[in-house]
Amino acid sequence: xxxLLEVTDLCVDYSGLRAVDGLSISLAHGTIMGLIGPNGAGxxxxxxxxxxxxPQVRGSILLDGHPIDSLPPHMRARAGxxxxxxxxxxxxxxxxxxxxxxxxxxxxxxxxxxxxxxxxRHVHRDDVNLAxxxxxxxxxxxxxxxxxxxxxxxxxxxARALASRPKLVLLDEPAAGLDPAETASLGQMLxxxxxxxxxxxxxxxxxxxxxxxxxxxxxxxxxxxxxxxxPMDVRExxxxxxxxxxxxx
Amino acid sequence: MAHYLQLSLTxxxxxxxxxxxxxxxxxxxxxxxxxxxxxxxMGTYIAYVYYGxxxxxxxxxxxxxxxVLPVFGVPxxxxxxxxxxxxxALAIALVVAALVGxxxxxxxxxxxxxxxxxxxxxxxxxxxxxxxxxxxxxxxxIGAGAATLxxxxxLPNGVVRLGSVVVPTASFVLAGLAVTVAVVLGAVFRYTxxxxxxxxxxxxxxxxxxxGVSPDRVGLLNWIxxxxxxxxxxxxxxxxxxxxxxxxxSLLVVPALAAALLARLDSFAMATFAGLAIGVTQSGVATxxxxxxxxxxxxxxxxxxxxLPVLLILVAITIRGAHLPTRASLVDSRLPVAPVPRxxxxxxxxxxxxxxxxxxxxxxxxxxxxxVSVIAALIALSCVVVxxxxxxxxxxxYAFAGLAAFATAKLELAGVGFPWAPLVAVILTVxxxxxxxxxxxRVRGMTLAVATIAAAVAxxxxxxxSPALNGLSGVPNPQLxxxxxxxxxxxxxxxxxxxxxxxxxxLAASMLAVANLRRSPTGLRWLxxxxxxxxAAAAGINVGSTKLSAFAASSLFAGLGGALLAYELPALSxxxxxxxxxxxxxxxxxLGGIATLSGALIAGFLASGGVLTxxxxxxxxxxxTQYALSGILLILVAAFYPDxxxxxxxxxxxxxxxxxxxxxxxxxxx
Numbered sequence: 001x002x003x004l005l006e007v008t009d010l011c012v013d014y015s016g017l018r019a020v021d022g023l024s025i026s027l028a029h030g031t032i033m034g035l036i037g038p039n040g041a042g043x044x045x046x047x048x049x050x051x052x053x054x055p056q057v058r059g060s061i062l063l064d065g066h067p068i069d070s071l072p073p074h075m076r077a078r079a080g081x082x083x084x085x086x087x088x089x090x091x092x093x094x095x096x097x098x099x100x101x102x103x104x105x106x107x108x109x110x111x112x113x114x115x116x117x118x119x120x121r122h123v124h125r126d127d128v129n130l131a132x133x134x135x136x137x138x139x140x141x142x143x144x145x146x147x148x149x150x151x152x153x154x155x156x157x158x159a160r161a162l163a164s165r166p167k168l169v170l171l172d173e174p175a176a177g178l179d180p181a182e183t184a185s186l187g188q189m190l191x192x193x194x195x196x197x198x199x200x201x202x203x204x205x206x207x208x209x210x211x212x213x214x215x216x217x218x219x220x221x222x223x224x225x226x227x228x229x230x231p232m233d234v235r236e237x238x239x240x241x242x243x244x245x246x247x248x249x
Numbered sequence: 250m251a252h253y254l255q256l257s258l259t260x261x262x263x264x265x266x267x268x269x270x271x272x273x274x275x276x277x278x279x280x281x282x283x284x285x286x287x288x289x290x291m292g293t294y295i296a297y298v299y300y301g302x303x304x305x306x307x308x309x310x311x312x313x314x315x316x317v318l319p320v321f322g323v324p325x326x327x328x329x330x331x332x333x334x335x336x337x338a339l340a341i342a343l344v345v346a347a348l349v350g351x352x353x354x355x356x357x358x359x360x361x362x363x364x365x366x367x368x369x370x371x372x373x374x375x376x377x378x379x380x381x382x383x384x385x386x387x388x389x390x391i392g393a394g395a396a397t398l399x400x401x402x403x404l405p406n407g408v409v410r411l412g413s414v415v416v417p418t419a420s421f422v423l424a425g426l427a428v429t430v431a432v433v434l435g436a437v438f439r440y441t442x443x444x445x446x447x448x449x450x451x452x453x454x455x456x457x458x459x460x461g462v463s464p465d466r467v468g469l470l471n472w473i474x475x476x477x478x479x480x481x482x483x484x485x486x487x488x489x490x491x492x493x494x495x496x497x498x499s500l501l502v503v504p505a506l507a508a509a510l511l512a513r514l515d516s517f518a519m520a521t522f523a524g525l526a527i528g529v530t531q532s533g534v535a536t537x538x539x540x541x542x543x544x545x546x547x548x549x550x551x552x553x554x555x556x557l558p559v560l561l562i563l564v565a566i567t568i569r570g571a572h573l574p575t576r577a578s579l580v581d582s583r584l585p586v587a588p589v590p591r592x593x594x595x596x597x598x599x600x601x602x603x604x605x606x607x608x609x610x611x612x613x614x615x616x617x618x619x620x621v622s623v624i625a626a627l628i629a630l631s632c633v634v635v636x637x638x639x640x641x642x643x644x645x646x647y648a649f650a651g652l653a654a655f656a657t658a659k660l661e662l663a664g665v666g667f668p669w670a671p672l673v674a675v676i677l678t679v680x681x682x683x684x685x686x687x688x689x690x691r692v693r694g695m696t697l698a699v700a701t702i703a704a705a706v707a708x709x710x711x712x713x714x715s716p717a718l719n720g721l722s723g724v725p726n727p728q729l730x731x732x733x734x735x736x737x738x739x740x741x742x743x744x745x746x747x748x749x750x751x752x753x754x755x756l757a758a759s760m761l762a763v764a765n766l767r768r769s770p771t772g773l774r775w776l777x778x779x780x781x782x783x784x785a786a787a788a789g790i791n792v793g794s795t796k797l798s799a800f801a802a803s804s805l806f807a808g809l810g811g812a813l814l815a816y817e818l819p820a821l822s823x824x825x826x827x828x829x830x831x832x833x834x835x836x837x838x839x840l841g842g843i844a845t846l847s848g849a850l851i852a853g854f855l856a857s858g859g860v861l862t863x864x865x866x867x868x869x870x871x872x873x874t875q876y877a878l879s880g881i882l883l884i885l886v887a888a889f890y891p892d893x894x895x896x897x898x899x900x901x902x903x904x905x906x907x908x909x910x911x912x913x914x915x916x917x918x919x
Contacts, residue, residue: 053573053783053787055571072786072791074785074789077788078789085784092780094780098773102777103788105770105773107790107794107795111771112766120769
């Protein structure tokens, strides 16, 4: 069986700086992989590159065996690869529910004409409700993002990613700014995703969360993979310890 | 070839003026993130001051020395000194320029420091409209009836010979001045504490305050310098072109904006280079057009010169843009709230019914006013869709309406019958609208706003000014199933209500369509793109095609408005569709509420010649004063009610409603 995500030799250049340098990842169906590393290691850039948000990307990206590296971001999302943002980035003009609905809507070039005369109904309400239930925010469906707490907003961001029933969701620091209780329930929620057929690539600095929920860990530093494997092994890896604690190798 | 070289070098003078204006635009943007559309208008006012002071004739008793004041309600001019010399007049004018810059910053843009970009743009629009209106009035005060002043060149009259090429010395002097200004400012910004403070304050106001820089002082100084530069530039340009005109001179801001954008609103050197290049290219292109006999005869005389350089820059900026904003770029795209229309199926038919009743009961002047308002509301609706719902600031909408009007008239006069002529014209407009929407796929925010002004200027210069379109009249009345739906009729029957009904039906149908769109999946996508392009792309939304769908819908409504205009106006002329009109459309729609249906209606109500004008007593009302007042109103709304008048009313109603409910409840409780 092919891997869900197969990244080979990914490189990203930011005007002279190589932010990601020959990164390779293989992620199996139904797994949660943690992508960790010190600040500036290239984690967010990796997510940006996988989702098509940065130019000058080299290397190959296969999703479920299909190459996606020439697709624009929205096509990658429709192919089943979705992400959240470190800075959340909700649609502030839309309610919580609408934030999710818009992620599930489909559109053809003639859709505006249809909508002008007889507005289409939102067909994926079930998916939206399921996603809201998953993060436990069903009761806030009609609220505005500006009325929510920071933690709730983060969860809406995660729910929006889940609403389109993706194959793989890339979470960029979902626990940043959450209190311990919120983090614990986030962890609980993440562990349930593989059952829904959703694999996860998790970037976070909260080590207890990462060690708790991830099946595998990949550690990056200076844009390169320095270790990967099951959490227990990676924790003991000397190069990982030195990358985190600094000092000579 | 030598001939081209000569004319191109002559263009250096005009180019230098564009360059200095562009430098000023870069300066105010770096200091307070304002793309000041009124930059050249401020300079034009200073030129008025200068020429007002120098407005005397040695032989006559006229003494000159009058200071032109830019304020309403006070005397237009104040006599300062008799027959000032060039140096004295220049010194006074530049001091006034410094004061104007300071006032504009303190009264307008300081308050808007943290306002959304659209509010700042609209405030500069308000300033533009205000200054223009003041200058129109003051031109009368100084005694030059047609808003033109006697101009005497400040510059040397000699020529420089380079082989067989002869170039006026003035061109080189001006170019030298522009380069000097750029070099000095560049050095000041790089090496002095003032420059460093400006850059710091622009990057982070909070941070600047923490390290002891006063953003107010820095902003003030930059605005003063920019204003003085603009004043100087406009005094010189009036000198070399012997032309000073409130509108045309103020619109010199368009090529200057193009140059400033090419410099990413950041580099003085690049702005100067681009400005000079625009001048030189314009000169060269003008020569080319005058000599190339194979160019079609419908092309306006001055068309290529005005349009080509700006269009080239538009293309360059578009190519340089990116499909999505980068992670690093902080995109501040806060826009007025865009509520889902409440019960549109109730109030839109009701209002339409009331309008139809009014059309059949009121007199001809009222019928005209209603139709003017209805058509203006339709064009404002196109602004609501593209700017209000999708956040793409477009200043080309009025040009699209004009395009549809001219196309309808042309087709009708060529014998194409009623439903078909406007239909083809509207389809053509939508195609053009999508074409001019293409830059929006790659550029955003202010850059897009400027790109659309450039597009509007190009349409105006290349199409509207064409001799083939001048004074189209005699468009036959529309007929459908044997009934006359026309507007114009001889005598007291003029302004026929039947046409008014057609216009009301078109507006009502368009508003219902927009109400449908707002609550449909398409509307959600529009608002998602407006909120956050990166997140929209991550949510599987094709950002580019979503924007284009909005441009298509918007040009459809503008096109419908334009097609109606073709039947409404007795004759079409390019003057009816100037770029300034486009600025007024955005201004009025913003006043009404740019993201609401009722905002479009309010814009129609306020439109010049519309229902409000009629209530005030018709044409007797002074339109210039009205422009000036709407300019001030615009600045106030941008500062205090950025959601527009319709939302202010809606909030007031909601508040009254809740007060009333509380009253009911408390009475029930006792």
